[in-house]
Amino acid sequence: MGLLSPQDEAVLKQHLSAITKPVTLLLFTQTFGGSESGTVAKAILGEIAALNDKVAVVEKNFVLDTEDKAKYRVDKAPAIVILSDGDDTRMRMYGAPTGYEFVGLVEAILVAGTGKIDLDPQTLAWIQAVDKPLHLQVFSTPT
Template sequence: MGLLSPQDEIVLKQHLSTLSKPVQLVLFTQAFGGSESGQVAKQILDEIAGLNDKITVVEKSFVLDLEDKAKYKVDKAPAIVILSDDVDTRMRMYGAPTGYEFVGLVEAILVAGTGNIDLEPETMAWIQAVTTPTHIQVFSTPT
């Protein structure tokens, strides 16, 4: 049984129809010693990818794919790296994207696949004026 309800799928499919660029969701999981959330993350990503052919899921092993892990600077799993037409968006999700995290994932996919960033012009100007590496970590829970 799918994690997304038929109603969720209809709404999501409509949102995703605005994608103009391919989006790759690179999922790092740990087969042994990893948590179940890796499998949940995979199922969610597969269900999303099934709704729009511009979205693909690329599976990587957190233990074996060391080159990719280093490339995307992934230091924990499960991790989802969001690429826009193979270009790293520098948006990452750690843990299974359920609950509120799911909304964040969909928003990240929309940004990656449309190039549209829904921010006020003034805020955008502040962000674009940043000249030093900035690492933002947002902690949340599914409920």
């Protein structure tokens, strides 16, 4: 029995069918001294990837894979780095993607896999005009 119900899987599969570009989910976990949420994150990502062959999960060790950790500027685990056709989308998720976080993860995968950004043209223009680094951290809880 997976974490997703058969009904959820069917709906998710339908959404993911819009993907045209390969999406890689880099999952950084810490085996020793890490939290249970790394195991939960791995299970969830595995179930998503099983629904679409353009979505792949690559596991990284938060302690040992120092090169990738530095490359993607990952400073805590569990972390999910979302790549679109191998390129960093600069979208990260920290912690297990359950509850509301799961919806955010699926939306991020769809943006990475379709290249489509569902924003109002005016808002998009404002964002594209930003000419200095901007780091957003959005805190949420599963429920």
